[in-house]
Amino acid sequence: MIKSRALSEAEGLLTQRVLAGEGSGPRSPGSGTEVPRRTRQTVVQRIYQRGWVHDRYVPNPAWIDRPFVTFALAQPYSEEVVRAAQRWRQEAGTVLLWVSPETLFGVFFSRDERSRSRLAEKLRSSVRDRTEILLALDLREQAIPVYFDFEAAWSRVAGLSGAISYPHSLPGVVVDPARSEGEPSGGRNLRPLSELVGTSFPSGRFRSPRLGSSLHIRGNVEQRYLRHGWMERRTFLEPTEVARWVSDFPRRVAFVQGEMLPGATAPALFHALVEECRINPFLYATDHQRVLLATFSQDPGTRRSEREIPRAGVLATLQKSLRGITIVRDSLDSMSTLVDHRYDHLFDTDDAGR
Numbered sequence: 355m356i357k358s359r360a361l362s363e364a365e366g367l368l369t370q371r372v373l374a375g376e377g378s379g380p381r382s383p384g385s386g387t388e389v390p391r392r393t394r395q396t397v398v399q400r401i402y403q404r405g406w407v408h409d410r411y412v413p414n415p416a417w418i419d420r421p422f423v424t425f426a427l428a429q430p431y432s433e434e435v436v437r438a439a440q441r442w443r444q445e446a447g448t449v450l451l452w453v454s455p456e457t458l459f460g461v462f463f464s465r466d467e468r469s470r471s472r473l474a475e476k477l478r479s480s481v482r483d484r485t486e487i488l489l490a491l492d493l494r495e496q497a498i499p500v501y502f503d504f505e506a507a508w509s510r511v512a513g514l515s516g517a518i519s520y521p522h523s524l525p526g527v528v529v530d531p532a533r534s535e536g537e538p539s540g541g542r543n544l545r546p547l548s549e550l551v552g553t554s555f556p557s558g559r560f561r562s563p564r565l566g567s568s569l570h571i572r573g574n575v576e577q578r579y580l581r582h583g584w585m586e587r588r589t590f591l592e593p594t595e596v597a598r599w600v601s602d603f604p605r606r607v608a609f610v611q612g613e614m615l616p617g618a619t620a621p622a623l624f625h626a627l628v629e630e631c632r633i634n635p636f637l638y639a640t641d642h643q644r645v646l647l648a649t650f651s652q653d654p655g656t657r658r659s660e661r662e663i664p665r666a667g668v669l670a671t672l673q674k675s676l677r678g679i680t681i682v683r684d685s686l687d688s689m690s691t692l693v694d695h696r697y698d699h700l701f702d703t704d705d706a707g708r
């Protein structure tokens with residue numbers, strides 16, 4: 355059994371840098387703290403070996419014709435959790451699935467409105483309509499303001515002065531010039547992209563990656579996809595693993611959904627949550643009528659630091675902008691990750707062969 359302990363200063367600083375995608379240089383912006391090179395290498399290696407973070411290539415879902423994203427959270431009957439989790443896991447467009455004895459939370463991508471509607475029916479039927487949250491977005495019409503960007507939340511946990519690159523969205527608008535000129539989806543060869551997304555890029559950008567010949571060969575392809583916005587590199591936190599190792603890491607995750615009140619806007623609510631409530635959602639999505647956010651929270655009764663800056667009440671702030679608010683909390687200690695940002699699931703056999 356892992357014995358948790360407090361974060362070291364180096365772990366806090368370097369995990370922030372990794373999550374922000376800032377892989378070079380010893381100094382954390384604004385911190386004035388230098389980390390010796392050997393310490394950097396040792397700590398970053400430890401971060402990856404313990405499973406705190408994972409590197410992924412994330413394709414632009416709109417460009418690969420998977421523009422519909424569905425966020426689903428359900429609390430099925432206890433005896434049905436395992437079976438329902440397997441059904442959700444088997445859906446072709448499942449890229450993320452967190453499961454606890456009480457809760458399922460998943461992220462799914464679909465090709466068109468018909469397949470999205472069919473997915474929603476399957477998700478609901480597998481949990482006997484005990485779905486608390488089901489939010490679907492068309493990424494060709496709106497981007498996701500914050501897509502599993504844990505950097506700012508981590509910075510607060512580690513006591514750092516601020517974030518480096520938060521918030522990070524998920525690309526949605528089709529950016530390929532050829533597509534704007536009417537190129538059909540079948541005209542693109544998606545095999546190189548699917549092969550890249552299906553493999554991990556070298557982890558730990560504080561170290562010089564040992565690139566094999568295959569990685570050298572695909573380097574030009576990778577840079578082309580990155581340059582045109584057809585995919586991007588992301589580093590995602592694995593909160594269930596961090597909670598096992600770090601004693602002062604929040605023990606719970608909270609999902610919040612609500613309908614926008616007349617005159618309220620999602621950007622204004624986000625600003626109030628960050629600036630006034632001093633919380634940093636790692637997920638913030640909206641279809642302009644509803645808002646879904648996810649954030650970390652402490653166990654009830656946890657004492658705040660005497661040095662912590664006073665902040666506005668979260669529920670009161672939410673109620674100024676939302677109605678019909680649903681809040682679902684669960685413990686990270688009881689949660690497991692069945693599908694961990696597997697974006698290769700967005701490519702089927704036909705796609706890979708194009």
